[in-house]
Amino acid sequence: MALTTDVKAELVSIRNAPPTVRVAEVTTILRFAGGLHSIAGRVAVEAEVDAELLARRVSRDLAEIYGVRPEIAQVKASTAQSGGDGARWAVRVIGPGETLARQTGLLDARRRPVRGLPNRLTTGSPEELAGIWRGAFLAAGSLSEPGRSAMLEVACPTGEAAMALVGAAHRLGVTAKAREVRGLPRVVVREGEAIRAILAAMGARRTAAAWEEMRQRREVRAGVNRLVNFDDANLRRSAQAAVAACARVERALEILGDDVPDHLRTAGNLRLAHRDASLDELGHHADPPLTKDAVAGRIRRLLAMADKRAQQDGIPGTEAAVPAGLED
Secondary structure (H helix, E strand, O other): OHHHHHHHHHHHOOOOOOHHHHHHHHHHHHHHOEEEEEEOOEEEEEEEEOOHHHHHHHHHHHHHHHOOOOEEEEEEOOHHHHOOOOEEEEEEEOOOHHHHHHHHOOEOOOOOEOOOOOHHHHOOOHHHHHHHHHHHHHHHEEEOOOOOOOOEEEEOOOHHHHHHHHHHHHHOOOOOEEEEEOOEEEEEEOOHHHHHHHHHHHOOHHHHHHHHHHHHHHHHHHHHHHHHHHHHHHHHHHHHHHHHHHHHHHHHHHHHHHHOOHHHHHHHHHHHHOOOOOHHHHHHHOOOOOOHHHHHHHHHHHHHHHHHHHHHHOOOOHHHHOOOOOOO
16 A cells, blocks of 8 residues: 555656646546546536545646636545545536536547547557556556565456556556456556556656565565575485485494495495585595595495395395485
8 A cells, every 4th residue: 555655646746747648647537536427417527536636636637728627525435445544535527527528538429438548548659658557547556565466456447448558558568457356347567577667657766666676675585585495405305315324324234244345334434424424525534535426336335235135134124224204
């Protein structure tokens, strides 16, 4: 919720946009935050937003661009809709509502409500497309924190409006997808770089930079955790292998007794004397020094000789000495 508030605060503070961009933004806000209503047989335009500052911005834009004077009223919405204490603000144009609806393109020449967004907006310049996304996010957008389930989402009034928003994103070079959640259409941007790009395109550059920094910190932390877990697993396996190897060597020397060849006994004793050492380290401890392959070969022959003797004598072999749950 905090990130969403940060984005909206940055977007609503944008000033001095070109007139066509302001038209794209305010028209999208009207489409995504409310729409058209019939009051006493007359068309009324209404937008319900979650911040008084945004309501006043919409009112000012409508007055400056279209010459209408909306009324602003605080209303009570459901907690699910408001995401907070339920306080919302409605911007209403009742008298000249039909004229405004025609001027914005929300009503076509046959007095039919437009299901998506006016075509002249969705085929506009990149700046106008950014204005569309800015208006949509101000009206019904949300941004979650970076992580596995990170996403930027906009609730849409219709499936056609969702597809129009997806198309605008694609023209801005950002991948967005339309989906339905409990029967309600939404547009979602999920990939981290795409979220950063659409935030920057809308004009929330400061929040985009902060979000990207959070994402990179989390990725580094996740990478470190993966490496630590990997190293822990390797150390655990190495320790288990050392215990198993020593147990087998001890059993082999017990089975063979005095019949162990001196060079194999030396290799076995090296293993028992330096239980945590690698084969390479064992070779350095030998006198004269041995290669790790030579040490491994001698220990292998010691175990094979002992297992063969155990089979001949009908007694448990070296594997029987390995504690349960350990592997050699």
